[in-house]
Structures are given as structure tokens and as C-alpha cells.
Amino acid sequence: MNPLLQDAAQRAARYLAALDARPVHPTPDAIARLAALDVPLPARPRPPEDVLHELDTLGSPATVASAGGRYFGYVVGGALPVSVAAHWLATAWDQNVASAAGAPAAAAFEQVALRWLRELLGLPADAAGAFVSGTTMGNVCALAAARHAVLARAGWDVEADGLFGAPPVTVVVGEEAHPTLFKALGLLGLGRRRVQVVPADAQGRMRADRLPRLSGPSIVCLQAGNVNTGACDPFDPLCAQAREAGAWVHVDGAFGLWAQAAPGLRALCAGVAAADSWATDAHKWLNVPYDSGLVFVRDGAALRAAMAVSAAYLPAPGSGPIASDHTPELSRRARGVDAWAALAALGRDGVAALVERCCAHARAFAHGLRAAGFDVLNDVVLNQVLVSFGDAGATRALAARLQDDGTCWCGLTEWRGRVALRISVSSWATTEADVQRCLAAMLRLAGAH
Numbered sequence: 001m002n003p004l005l006q007d008a009a010q011r012a013a014r015y016l017a018a019l020d021a022r023p024v025h026p027t028p029d030a031i032a033r034l035a036a037l038d039v040p041l042p043a044r045p046r047p048p049e050d051v052l053h054e055l056d057t058l059g060s061p062a063t064v065a066s067a068g069g070r071y072f073g074y075v076v077g078g079a080l081p082v083s084v085a086a087h088w089l090a091t092a093w094d095q096n097v098a099s100a101a102g103a104p105a106a107a108a109f110e111q112v113a114l115r116w117l118r119e120l121l122g123l124p125a126d127a128a129g130a131f132v133s134g135t136t137m138g139n140v141c142a143l144a145a146a147r148h149a150v151l152a153r154a155g156w157d158v159e160a161d162g163l164f165g166a167p168p169v170t171v172v173v174g175e176e177a178h179p180t181l182f183k184a185l186g187l188l189g190l191g192r193r194r195v196q197v198v199p200a201d202a203q204g205r206m207r208a209d210r211l212p213r214l215s216g217p218s219i220v221c222l223q224a225g226n227v228n229t230g231a232c233d234p235f236d237p238l239c240a241q242a243r244e245a246g247a248w249v250h251v252d253g254a255f256g257l258w259a260q261a262a263p264g265l266r267a268l269c270a271g272v273a274a275a276d277s278w279a280t281d282a283h284k285w286l287n288v289p290y291d292s293g294l295v296f297v298r299d300g301a302a303l304r305a306a307m308a309v310s311a312a313y314l315p316a317p318g319s320g321p322i323a324s325d326h327t328p329e330l331s332r333r334a335r336g337v338d339a340w341a342a343l344a345a346l347g348r349d350g351v352a353a354l355v356e357r358c359c360a361h362a363r364a365f366a367h368g369l370r371a372a373g374f375d376v377l378n379d380v381v382l383n384q385v386l387v388s389f390g391d392a393g394a395t396r397a398l399a400a401r402l403q404d405d406g407t408c409w410c411g412l413t414e415w416r417g418r419v420a421l422r423i424s425v426s427s428w429a430t431t432e433a434d435v436q437r438c439l440a441a442m443l444r445l446a447g448a449h
């Protein structure tokens, strides 16, 4: 075997095997040593094995151990070993999956992964889909398709003529929409601020009784999985009202849409399939390597109208799947390979078990924290737990001690005016023993034991 690749594989395996014994957040020393990287651009070539050695010795200790089982920050998935292995192989292939014409194998794996994902997530079998970098870009693609469709119905060609002079588009968002949704709206010229905001209930779900009366070109943005509470909007009544008004319904389902893959959780997303578009992540709950997100659009023609690119030197429509007609990029990596490998290895039952296991771990955290007398601020319906350790100062201090302690890593948030430690269980690697070990650390550092 190529000694360099063998060396990389051995270093990677050593890294992963050592995760359990190291602090989750890198030590200040390890981070300080990164300064050694900051040297002038080398004038002359160096042996590749020296380069790899430097990458490993400087880089590996300064990583956040989010590939292990005790990282609960943001909503960060680990990476299933099979998807890491597939990712390596696909990296060796180095395919540019702009189209099947240029990358037949990678495009075929991607198409099968998309079909499996539509089935797993309960989305229409004929919806167009594509892999993108994350839900942020999934939202951009879906909302670009929405913008196209609602303006086309009003007789306006937004791709050709832009938004100057276009009929106004009403955009409705929930009070608890994720900040990246606003970023997507801003990028598309729909405006971060010119939205109509619908109030949310105590768990962050959009209130269906407060959806404004809609007329003219309208886009309603719903959410599956509030980034703090995990709550999902009531899709059934919201989609029904929006559809009656002829509005396009988009769902930001970065992680919450995965409730659809778990029979015990599917009720949370009841009615979500009635929407027009969906964005979600594979790098969160499917546990494939970063980065990997998805967009699905019921009206594939609208997505293609927004994204298509053509030139005499590019493959013509009809020559096989053309990813670059469904995504903002032309050149792109083979994200579908990692997802295909994860899905092929887990199967439907394995994905359901992974999602349900994370939620069971979240409930165990909530149970242990409540039993010790701490306030869990949300209904733990999915994988998110918000806990207060007293007033804002006490909770912030606990978070700092926990992060320094290194047993696990959780971030802070604010929920309904209260500062909370935010625990997001999103990794295949988290075990019951991890949960008990982390819970014990939290309680010890909070002075509860």
C-alpha cells in the first residue's frame, strides 16, 4: 500500500481510539502549539510524510473531540466509521460530481442515497433532491426555488429579471426560526427584516392560530427541530392554511426532520410531507463527515429554474443526473457517497435506532438533572435538553467549569429569558455509560454531590 496513505490511516485510527481518554475540548497548551504552524510559505518541497507528521502532531491534539461520544455542543453529529471509510475512498477517487457524465459512479451512489433519504424521511418519491454543504445552503436552494415559483405564478421571471420591480413576495417565518434561515432570505434578496414574524408557543413552535391571512406571492417558512428545544412546528394546520392561500411552504428540518426516520418519533413531524420544500443535514443525525446537507423540492422544475447552469461544453439535459442544475455549485465533492455508505450499513432500522437512542440519552440527561433538583427548561421531545443550574451567573459558571473539566462539552444558550446549558445528543458514538459519566461530572461540578 502507498506508505503515505497507510500512515494516514494508522494515524486516523490512533486518533479515534484515543478519543475516550482525552479531554473533549483541547487543552490551552494544544491550542497554543498551533502557533507553530504560522511560518512563511515554504520555498522548497518537503517530504509528504513530514507534512503528515506535522499535521497529526500539531493538529490532532488541538481538535475538539466531537467524533467521540461526549460532545454535546451545537447540534454536531459524529461520523460513523463506515462513512469515514467511504469518505476516504471517495476522496481517493477525487470525482467532481457536477454531473453523471463527469462522475458516473459518484452520481449513481448519490442518486440512490437521495432515493433512500426521501423514503426514510417520508418525503414525496418524485421530489427533486441534492446534496449541498449543509442546511444553510439547503435553505438557500429551497427558498430560491420558492422565489422562482411564486413569482412565476405572478408572471415574473426572477432569474432573468431579478427582484427590482418584481411583485412583492410575502415571507412568513416563525419567531423561533433559525438564524441561517434569515441568512438565506438575505442572500436571496428577500430580506432578513422584511419578513412577517409569527409568534411561537412556550416550546418554540409556530402558533398556527397566528398565521397571517396570505394573498399574492407568499412563502411560509416552518421548522422541524428548534435548535434549543427540539420542538417541531404543527405542520398539519400550518400547511393546510398556507396551501389554501396558494403559498409555498418550506421546512427547515436540519435535525428535526429525522424524527420521520424513527417510528416512535414520527408524530412530532405529522403533516410535514405536505410542504413544498425541505432542507436538512446529513452531517448531524445521519452521522456522516462534515460537510453534508440536503435539499428536497416537490416541484423539481422550480429548483432547476433557480439553479440550472448551461454551456456548450457542459452535459446537456437528459444526459443523466446533473447535480449542478440543482445546487448553487458547479464543481462539488461526492457527499452522496458518505451518506450512501451510512444508509447502506445502518438500514432503515439502524437509522431509527440511532435517532431513538440519542433521544433516549437526552431523556436520561433530563431525568438525572431534574432528580438532582435542577430546572430542565424544555419538554424533552427530541435530542435537546436545556438546563438551568440556578441564576444566569451560576449556569454560566457551571458551563465554564464543565468545559474546562473536559469530561464533556456543552454550550450555553438563552431560553425564554433564562440562561441554560444546552445539551444536544446527536452522535452515534454516545453510550449510556457516556451519559452517566457526563451527568456525574455535571452534578459534581454543580456541587450537587
Ligand SMILES: Cc1ncc(COP(=O)(O)O)c(C=O)c1O
Pocket (backbone or CB within 6 Å): 074, 075, 133, 134, 135, 136, 137, 178, 180, 181, 223, 224, 225, 226, 227, 252, 253, 254, 255, 281, 293
Ligand atoms: C434548525 C436549524 N437550521 C439550520 C441550521 C444550520 O445548519 P448547517 O450548519 O448545517 O448549515 C441548524 C444548525 O444547527 C439548525 O439547527
